[in-house]
Amino acid sequence: MIEEKLETLGITLPIPPTPAGSYIPAVKTGNLLFISGQIPMENGKVMFTGKVSDDNLEVAQKSARMCAINILAQIKREVGNLDKVTKIVRLSGFVNSTPEFSQHPKVINAASDLFFELFGEKGKHSRIALGVACLPLDSMTEIDAIVEFSE
Numbered sequence: 695m696i697e698e699k700l701e702t703l704g705i706t707l708p709i710p711p712t713p714a715g716s717y718i719p720a721v722k723t724g725n726l727l728f729i730s731g732q733i734p735m736e737n738g739k740v741m742f743t744g745k746v747s748d749d750n751l752e753v754a755q756k757s758a759r760m761c762a763i764n765i766l767a768q769i770k771r772e773v774g775n776l777d778k779v780t781k782i783v784r785l786s787g788f789v790n791s792t793p794e795f796s797q798h799p800k801v802i803n804a805a806s807d808l809f810f811e812l813f814g815e816k817g818k819h820s821r822i823a824l825g826v827a828c829l830p831l832d833s834m835t836e837i838d839a840i841v842e843f844s845e
Contacts, residue, residue, distance in 0.1 A: 696776035699812050700766075710767040711735040714830055720772045726783070727841045729768045733833035734760035742834040746791040746801060746825075755804035757834040758787065762805035765839045766812075773843045781842040782809045782819040788836045791825040798823040805837050 700707065713719055713730065721728045734742045734757040742757035744750075770776055787802030789795070802823040809817035829836050 696779070696812055700776075703811070705763060707763065707767040707770060708736055710771045711738075711764055720768050722772060725780070725842055725844065727769060727772055727839075727843055729765050729839040729841065731786075731788070731830075731836040731838040732761045732764035732768065733830060733836050734758075735764060736760065740831045740833050743832040744790070744834060745795075746789050746834055747795050748797070751797060751800060754789065754801045754834050758789075758801050758804040758837065759808055761787075761835050761837040762808045765805075765837065769839075769841055769843075776812075778843045778845070779813060779841055780816060780844050782813060782817050783840040783842055784819055785809075785821045786838045787821065787823045788826050788829060789823065790827075790829040790832070790834050795825060798825050801835060802837065 710719060717730055719730050733740060741760060742753060746754040769779060785805060787805060789798045789801045806821060
C-alpha cells in the first residue's frame with residue numbers, strides 16, 4: 695500500500711546511501727528502528743549543497759524531502775516492507791543555514807509532510823528542526839528518524 699502511494703507520487707526509492715563515516719545506517723532494538731542521519735544523496739552524489747537562506751528556501755525543502763526518501767529506503771532495507779511501519783516516532787532535522795535564517799521548521803516540514811501523506815496517522819511524529827553551522831559534505835539538510843515497526 696505504501697509502495698503504491700510512492701508510485702502515485704512519482705517517487706522511486708533509491709538504493710540506500712552508504713555511511714559517510716564510522717557508523718551503520720540503522721540499528722534495530724525491539725520494534726524500534728533508529729535511522730542514522732540521511733543527507734540528500736542520489737547515486738553517491740550530494741544533490742543539494744550550501745547554506746540555506748530566505749533566498750533558497752524551496753531548494754532546501756527539496757533537500758529535506760530527499761532526506762526523507764533516503765530514510766524510507768533505509769527503512770525498506772531494514773524491515774523489508776514499508777507497510778510494516780506502525781509509527782514514525784521522531785525526526786531530527788538539521789539545516790545548514792546562514793546565521794540570520796530562522797525558518798528551519800519550514801525546511802523540515804517537507805520531510806514531515808511526506809511522512810504524513812504516506813502513512814497518515816502513523817506518520818505523525820515528534821520533531822526537532824535546528825540550524826547548524828555546517829553539515830557533512832556541505833549538505834543543505836540532514837535528517838535522522840526513529841521508526842516503530844511490526845514483524
